[in-house]
Structures are given as structure tokens and as C-alpha cells.
Amino acid sequence: MAPMGIRLSPLGVAVFCLLGVGVIYHLYAGVISSRLAAFRADSSQLKRTVDLRDLLAVSVEAAVLGGREVKTVRSENSLQEKSKGKTREGASEPLTMGDLQSHRKMYNLMKNTFPEVTVNSEEHDNMVDKSAAWSRDIPADILDKIEGGKDVPAESITVWIDPLDATQEYTENLVKYVTTMVCVAVDGKPIIGVIHLPFTGFTAWAFVGQGSNMHRRASYNVSPPKVIVSRSHSGKVKNFLLDAFGNSTTIIEAGGAGYKVLALLEMPSSETGSIDQADAYVHITxxxxxxxxxxxxxxxxxxxxxxxxxxxxxDYSGTPVNKGGLVATVGVDHKALLERLPNWDPDKH
Structure with missing residues (x-):
């Protein structure tokens, strides 16, 4: 008797083939799906990096755009001044349309260009401007001094914006003290700084470890130093500095933290007459x-x-308040200067 063979009908063969294809499809679909997910994760990770040279260029552009708003509002005398309240020292904190208009330009430009970066501004406003876009222009001096490809993770970056520094002086038309500022901190360390003077058009910038358009002055003096301080609450700091450096210490009262830092540096000849010169900047609150x-x-x-x-x-991350006061110098022995300061706890004053 001949052995009995198994015969499959054409329909059975078709069903068998379909089942096999289905199994293979599901196996490969799982592999493809996992690889696509990994690819998306990698792509997402790539999107979360930022070229710091681009961020410097946008920071300069933002400071200049904000400065134009500050200047326009002041020239049109449309300040619409109101008070935000009192400072810890009891001084009034004014708010003007210059602050708000500058904030809107600067904040929206930064957030639209780098949406995944944390941006903190002194002012708060709900007006969103989706049209604010970076011109893609990198100033020639930045291109000359800074190489591209300085990529860092977006989550490590904190941007600090001051849309109008020295608002009190702005309301008094003491416009030489007024600046707009942008700072980029990476892991809490200040890496990029931009200080723009709206009423002269000069912009100071620096990228730590890479370059700057600013320089130290040729000489500084600390015996005794010229110290620049805030004009809004200079009484306590004057006594503090006289105790530290003696009665012959020169104390310069000025508005705006940005202006006070520029007073420590060599300024262009066009600015020499308008910016004070100091050897140290001290703030005790x-x-x-x-x-x-x-x-x-x-x-x-x-x-x-x-x-x-x-x-x-x-640390330039986290909360916006620095509680420890500050001492700022360049071109002098910073540690030696600190050792001459009397004990002072800003939290108790």
C-alpha cells in the first residue's frame, strides 16, 4: 500500500501563507516601532541643544530691540509710570511702559528662538508675540571672535533678562544710567553677558573663555579705591566702605547695576565722558x-x-534673589579687597 500523503488545498496554502506573513509583520513591526521611538528620542535630544554663539547673537539683538523701545517711550514722554511696590530698603519700585515694551520685545524674541530654554525676566506680561523672530544675523565682531558649534543642552541654560535697568533714573530722565541686559548662565555659571546703552547705542558683550568686545582699563587703584554704589540707598554702604578703606575713599553714587559694571571697564572714546570710572562695585543688600x-x-x-x-x-539658576550682597572687581586682587571688608550680614539689614 502506498504511503498516504498530506495534500493541502489551494485555500489552505493561502491561509497558511497569510498567517506566516502576519507573524513576521508583527515581529518586524515591533522592531521597527522600537527603532523609530529610539530615533525620535535621539532627534528630540538633538533639538534640545543650543549653539551658544547663536544664543549670544540673539541676546545682542534682543538687548538692542528692547533698547529701542526704552528710547522711544522716553522720547515720546509716554512713560505711564506706576509703582510695583517697595524694595526691601523702602525705596519705590517704578514700572513704566518702557519696561513693559522692552520686556515684550526681548522675552518673546528669546522664547520664540529658543522655546526649550528657561527665560527669566524682571517684568511679567501676558502679551505673546509669535511674530518676534531672530534675524539670523550674527554681528561681524562676534563672527570674528567666536567660533560656532559651542553646543550645550537646553535644560542646562537659564537666561536672565533685565528689560530696563535703572528705571528710577529713567523716570528722572537720567538716561546715562539706563541699560538693557541679557545674561546666559549654563549650570548656574554666567557664560554670556550683554549690556546695551539705549541712549548711545553702544553694546558691550562677552562670552567667557571665548572673547569679548570689552577690555580692562590700563590701571586701577585700591589704596584707597574708587567704589561705585547704588544712589538709591547709599547711606549704609558709605559707612561700610569708609570703615573698610578709610575716610579718603572716593564713593561714586550711580544708578543701574549694568552701568556700575561698565564703570569698571575701558569704554570707547565716545563713552569716556559719560561713564564714571571706578575700581570696585559694592552692594550690601x-x-x-x-x-x-x-x-x-x-x-x-x-x-x-x-x-x-x-x-x-x-549661582545664576533657581530663585531670582541674591541675598549675599556683592563685590565686583577686575584688574585688582579681589581676595585682598574682600579681606578688608567689615563683617556684614545683608539678611539682617
Whole structure:
């Protein structure tokens, strides 16, 4: 008897083939799906990096755009001044249309260009301007001094914006003190600083470890130093400095933290008559990080220092308040100067 064979009908063969294809499809679909997910994760990770040279260029553009708003509002005398309240020292904190208009330009430009970066501004406003876009222009001096490809993770970046520094002086038309500022901190360290003078058009910038358009002055004096301080609450700091450096100490009262940092540096000849010259900048009460971060980056890029009164580095991430006061210098022995300061706790004054 011949062995019995198994015969499959054409329909059975078709069903069998379909089942096999289905199994293979599901196996490969799972592999493809997991690889696509990994690809998307990699792509997402790539999107979360930022070229710091681009961020410097946008920071300069933002400071200049904000400065135009500040200048326009002042020239049209349309300040619409109101009070935000009182400072810790009891001084009034004014708010003007110059502050708000500048904030809108600067904040929206930064957020639209780098949406995944944390941006903190002194002012708060719900007006969203989706049209604010970077021109893609990188100034020639930045192209000349800074190489591209300086990529860092977006989540490590904190941007601090001061849309109008020295608002009190702005309301009094003491416009030489007024600046707009942008600072980029990476892991809490100030890396990029931009300080723009709206009423002269000059912009100071620095990228720590890479370059700057600013320089130290040829000489500084610390025996005794010329110290620049805030004009809004200069009484206590004057006594503090006279105790530290003696009665022959020159104390310069000025508005705006940005202006005070520029007073430590060599300025262009067109600015020489308008900017005071100081050897140190001292502040003995609380101060906000958007006031000082850009100046810290400029000084650090030139080998200078901005620390608390106790010589501690300031962390430019997290909350906006620096509670330790500050001492800013360049071209002098910062540590030796700190050692001459009397004990002072800003939290108790």
C-alpha cells in the first residue's frame, strides 16, 4: 500500500501563507516601532541643544530691540509710570511702559528662538508675540571672535533678562544710567553677558573663555579705591566702605547695576565722558540676578570677579534673589579687597 500523503488545498496554502506573513509583520513591526521611538528620542535630544554663539547673537539683538523701545517711550514722554511696590530698603519700585515694551520685545524674541530654554525676566506680561523672530544675523565682531558649534543642552541654560535697568533714573530722565541686559548662565555659571546703552547705542558683550568686545582699563587703584554704589540707598554702604578703606575713599553714587559694571571697564572714546570710572562695585543688600548676571559674565570673561560679600560665587539658576550682597572687581586682587571688608550680614539689614 502506498504511503498516504498530506495534500493541502489551494485555500489552505493561502491561509497558511497569510498567517506566516502576519507573524513576521508583527515581529518586524515591533522592531521597527522600537527603532523609530529610539530615533525620535535621539532627534528630540538633538533639538534640545543650543549653539551658544547663536544664543549670544540673539541676546545682542534682543538687548538692542528692547533698547529701542526704552528710547522711544522716553522720547515720546509716554512713560505711564506706576509703582510695583517697595524694595526691601523702602525705596519705590517704578514700572513704566518702557519696561513693559522692552520686556515684550526681548522675552518673546528669546522664547520664540529658543522655546526649550528657561527665560527669566524682571517684568511679567501676558502679551505673546509669535511674530518676534531672530534675524539670523550674527554681528561681524562676534563672527570674528567666536567660533560656532559651542553646543550645550537646553535644560542646562537659564537666561536672565533685565528689560530696563535703572528705571528710577529713567523716570528722572537720567538716561546715562539706563541699560538693557541679557545674561546666559549654563549650570548656574554666567557664560554670556550683554549690556546695551539705549541712549548711545553702544553694546558691550562677552562670552567667557571665548572673547569679548570689552577690555580692562590700563590701571586701577585700591589704596584707597574708587567704589561705585547704588544712589538709591547709599547711606549704609558709605559707612561700610569708609570703615573698610578709610575716610579718603572716593564713593561714586550711580544708578543701574549694568552701568556700575561698565564703570569698571575701558569704554570707547565716545563713552569716556559719560561713564564714571571706578575700581570696585559694592552692594550690601539683596539684589536680583537679572540685575547682575550680565555684568558677572563680562567681568569673568576679562579675568575679573563678582562674588558675595563673603567671596562666594553666585549661582545664576533657581530663585531670582541674591541675598549675599556683592563685590565686583577686575584688574585688582579681589581676595585682598574682600579681606578688608567689615563683617556684614545683608539678611539682617
Amino acid at each position: 539683596f539684589i536680583k540676578k537679572w540685575d547682575i548676571c550680565a555684568g558677572a559674565a563680562l567681568l569673568n570673561a576679562l579675568g575679573g570677579h563678582m562674588t558675595t560679600l563673603k567671596g562666594e560665587d553666585i
